[in-house]
Amino acid sequence: MYQDLDGRRRRAEELDAELAAARHVARNDTVTAVVNGQGKLLNLSIGDAALDGPHVQSLGPDIVRAVTSARRAAAEVAAPRLAALFNGTEPPDPPRRPRPAPSRDTEPMEESFEHIDFIDGDTSNNEPEGRW
Incomplete structure (x- = not known):
């Protein structure tokens, strides 16, 4: 049993090294986005024309699309190899971070400034000292 585990560990280490050396x-x-077989971003190149052009605001989505496409290519190569390592079973999905609960306060808190005299600086209406 331990020999099987040692063999799997060795194969997993070899596969990890191969994926780390691969480029997509x-x-x-x-x-231009370059990732390794593990999906880690190794290089991101942005053309000079994109920075000097009239539509710089579109650069963000272009970056996301390039990185996503490179990572998708890496995953398409790595997934079957990982599945084979785990005897044809799919590896489990990574745990997802829980989303924060929505706020129960639906209306923003508003403060009334009707009782404050901004011209004379009168804060005698029970306002804390030093507030303004």
């Missing part, structure tokens, strides 16, 4: 590139008009 995705390009679009303005951005």
Whole structure:
């Protein structure tokens, strides 16, 4: 039993090294993203024309698309190899972070400034000292 575990550990380490050495590139008009087989971003190149052009605001989505495409290519190569390592069973999904609970306060708290005299500086209406 321990030999089987040691063999799997060795194969997993070899696969991890192979995936770390692999490179996957995705390009679009303005951005080039390079990730390794594990999906780690190794390089991100942005063309000079994108920075000097009239639509700099579109650069963010271009970056996201390039990185996502490169990571998708890496996952398509790695998934079958990982599945084979685990005897044809799919590896479990990574745990997801819980989303924060929505706030129960639906209306923003508003403060009334009707009782404050901004011109004379009169804060005698039970306002804390030093507030303004």
